[in-house]
Amino acid sequence: MIHIYTDQNLLTAANRPHVFPLLFDLWYNKAPDPKISKHYQLTTPIEEADILIYPIAINRAITQFGVTTLKRQLQQWKTHQKPIWTYTEGDYGISLNDEQIWQFRFGGFDSLLTANTQIMPAFIPDPCSIQKTRFFELEKAKMPQIGFVGFSSTKLNVWSKALAATYYGNLKRLLGKDPTDFQGFYPAAYKRKQVLTTLEQSPLIETSFIHRDQYRAGAIAPAQRQKTTAQFFENIFQNPYTLCMRGAGNFSVRFYEVLAAGRIPVLIKTDVRLPLPEQINWDAHCVMIDTPATTARELYQFHQAISDTDFRAIQTRNRQLWQTHLTRESYFCTLHNALKSSL
Structure with a gap:
């Protein structure tokens, strides 16, 4: 089981289309996939978390709050010395050159991506x-x-x-x-x-x-x-x-x-x-x-x-x-x- 902390204040109905994909099942889905529930769980005390997930796409966050606010929150989270997962929605990603931050995106150029950049598949209907x-x-x-x-x-x-x-x-x-x-x-x-x-x-x-x-x-x-x-x-x-x-x-x-x-x-x-x-x-x-x-x-x-x-x-x-x-x-x-x- 991996325990996850996130800023639940941002998990609103308006932000649902822009949420980190894993949080669909952990927060929004009333009947989450049992396999997800078996492997991941949200936790409120940040000290008990294994991973910190920024709740919405960071390009969305920059549009809403500005880059300074986003950087301030990520810097605050970094003091806990835990991996931070971020997500970029859409065709183009945002590169953050920080070993503590894992970046999830759909594409990019392999030779330019950091080692902790995770490429996600396009999540499509069957x-x-x-x-x-x-x-x-x-x-x-x-x-x-x-x-x-x-x-x-x-x-x-x-x-x-x-x-x-x-x-x-x-x-x-x-x-x-x-x-x-x-x-x-x-x-x-x-x-x-x-x-x-x-x-x-x-x-x-x-x-x-x-x-x-x-x-x-x-x-x-x-x-x-x-x-x-x-x-x-x-x-x-x-x-x-x-x-x-x-x-x-x-x-x-x-x-x-x-x-x-x-x-x-x-x-x-x-x-x-x-x-x-x-x-x-x-x-x-x-x-x-x-x-x-x-x-x-x-x-x-x-x-x-x-x-x-x-x-x-x-x-x-x-x-x-x-x-x-x-x-x-x-x-x-x-x-x-x-x-x-x-x-």
Whole structure:
């Protein structure tokens, strides 16, 4: 059992969307997952706690209270000589170079992240529930079949908007109006389109791509969003492989959706850090691509080398991995088991 202290005054209804994810079960959820209750417990005396958790996303806290107030509270907590867990919501993280502070975020560049930065998976709904289907395995075909549905475009205005957004975001950071890390220019939709086009031209693989000119095809109305969501997951379930490339924050929500569906992500590596690297052998669950230009050849080689039995087995393992390590509850339970001995 890990005992946790947090500032309960900030655990309000208004702050619920911005709360440290573990606190959903420990505070807001009236029927918390029994596994969470078995591994974690809130405590009021700070002296009895093993870990101190700042209750809401620190980028939210800076917006609400200012950076000075946040730093003052963290400095006060540090006097107790206990690990402090913080969380950054959204695409971009905030780097705090302090060995006592553990930073939880969804993405970032591995070479720039501190050793005590913990990458969380995107906590997503179960694709099987969304599609009202049970998990099923696909049989191995002669050629690898790879799918993708999403925003991908080499139009100049898409590239220009990405550039303008990057400059504007970094200007806000420079002026102290945005506390998140500075970002390099990466036109995600443009890069995706380049890779997808190359794959479509390859004779080594079969592709099933739906290119969108906008995020979610610009769907706003509920019926439209439901339709585009169904197309998205149908494509994942029908293809054993799905291309996964980074978005704005150097991580891919699609990556976790593919795993949850029991399919095989083809991940273009971009100095990414994945969750729980000490507990998960990621090479056993996906096809890692170092150079985008060689994606088709590397996927073909992977597909030819894997047996029919192992091809079905990796699908089942990926579904199980999501269930046992990558849901919100299972992620924090796995983290508990890894950290308990060191606290």
